[in-house]
Amino acid sequence: MQIISLIQGLWVALIILMFFVKLRTGICLYVAYMILVPYMNINVGINLQWNMVNVLLLVAFFLSYKKGNKVPLSFKPYTPFLFLFIAQLMEMPFQEGVPFDYAFNDFRLQLMTYLILPFVIWNYSAKDPKLGEQLKKTVVISICIAFGYGLFLTTTNGQNPYQMVLMAANGEVWNESYAEVGGGRMFGRISSVFGHPMTYGLFLGMAFIYIYTIRDYFKKYIWVIMLLGIIAAIFLCGIRSPIGAFFATVLVFLLLNHKVKLMVQVAIVGCLVYAVISTVPELNSYVESIFSDKKSDVSGSSWELRLMQLEGCLAEIRNNPLFGKGYAWVGWYKTNFGDHPVILAFESLVYVILCNSGFIGIIIWGIFLIKLFKNTAKISKKKEIVILAITLTAYYLAYSVITGEYGYMKYLILFYTFILLEDKSVNKNEISNK
Template identity: 40%
Template sequence: MPGVNPYLMLSLPSFGMEFNEAYALGYSALDTTTHMGTIDGRLFGRISSVFMHTMQYGLVLGLFFVLFIYLFRKSKIKLFISISLIVLAVLTSGSRTPIGALLVTVGVVVLLLNKIRYLVMFLLFITLAIVILPLISEEVSEYVFSIVNSNDNVKGSSLEMRIEQLNACFDIIKYCFWEGKGYAWSYEYMSRFVVHPKLLCFESLLFVVLCNTGVLGVIVWGIFGILYLKSITNVRDKAKQMLLLSLFIFYIAFSCITGEYNYMKYFMLFYVFALGVSYSQSEDYRV
């Protein structure tokens, strides 16, 4: 059932929406009307579970990945089963964004832990993935590694494409460098023209912030990040610090890779749940 989702087919009409079968099959957003071209190298189409979009599904999978590492850290069996299932779900979801965001999150946390053992394990995992994925399936290998390399067989975003789009952002705000084009300008643009010639759907949090609020907006977001990091230093337990930090890193990485389409509410939900876990286990916050 590549991309076919009976749940959404039944539930979306109740909200005045229609299931986009062509997009779910794996066609790009611009090809869903013509159904021309290849299906973007997605072996299983785009899978979204009970979410309206595969990106929402991928975001929640990544947040659960971080949460389960903390919850099941003392039970190797539960940890192995849960993480294996999440990784399998991410690889078959049809979205490369959670793959990239998880790699960034794990990489940053490993560096912050400053332990050679974790760094060696992380590098070994990357090496094994590079070696094993082509043996499993050439299509899967091309699909995963197209995150950083442009590929004629796999259509979609790449690192090269994102750099070109970043340059386009600076062209847009060259006459309003500091303040940007105005509040929610990117969403207003998409409501009128659907896609931008170069930025498409403004597929990065950085692009949205730059275009809407300019360099000052980027500075404000930076201050927000610093205040968040400062707040979690009040947590005495190192594991809980890493949990709250990892949730934030994953959200920022995910949004910067694919855009900010009301994803913060999911991050806030998991953040509150993580705080609840911390409070329920012990009073480790200084008042």
């Protein structure tokens, strides 16, 4: 385990070193680390965690920014996200369910974790055009490792050697009972290189959309194989959320493109896939449970349970329905009390928004999404890029509404930035407008 800790520490040390020596390389190494390593807790006299590394990245960026040709800084892709954070911050004085220091500290941590790296990528790519190309290679390789290893884990009977070793080196405990084969899950719950299967499921859908976005970067047979591999990983990872979110996202994509013929083709393929699945009893039980309220071998959330959880949310905020319990109340509650007796693990973005921010929070999120869609259309003049960025957001929403919000926005903003960078004229337009 000491060897694993040493390798992990050396990787982080190399990332920080390259921030100040060759920022482009440092950014690529950091993005690869974010995808492939779920833990950042390195003790080298000082405790290096995600936000410390983010601060060092920001310092290195501004030092680099002062040298050579200065490119005007741009916050434009992130103004909707800033609106979301600031609007939630303004609710804090009207909320009493969370200690203010806990709420504000969580606000600060999320703001730094979610926005610093994408902000640096966006602005440094305008100054260093080679960043976009190297970053693309880094992300593609990381995606291949993630879903390739995930497919390999279908042969290990619920075990994940990489995570078991990595967790032991970082003081975490492998949950064997959660990952094991059983209950209609032919291969167990697969987490691949991520700390939790749910994060892996989210990543797979976003990776699919990104690979489709850059399909011209590959020979056709390569990107087709990659997309089919990701789809296979989605169906075999042992959790239902990415399957449901993926199909919802495909419908949104086809709707945005007005492709009726393709919708029919997808429907036919879907029927054929379902026919094949029906011949495998265990897999049939697993997939059927997504669309059925009947009890099966796979335990899940029925509509009745979902409605009970919603009633639980309304009961929790009855004393302050407009502003809710407080920023990050859901996280604070789970840390102090574990699962809620009615809402359980707050397994829907709707429950999280209602409990944390009340009905005003629902309005804030509605405005945020409208701003995000409009802002995307203003930033990129390429219709396809705009549609794919909206499709990415649709996948995040579908997945989070089904599953909950467990830091998933970090990946949304990161992949959103990657997709926008595929419009080569974007940063040039930003510079000329300034």
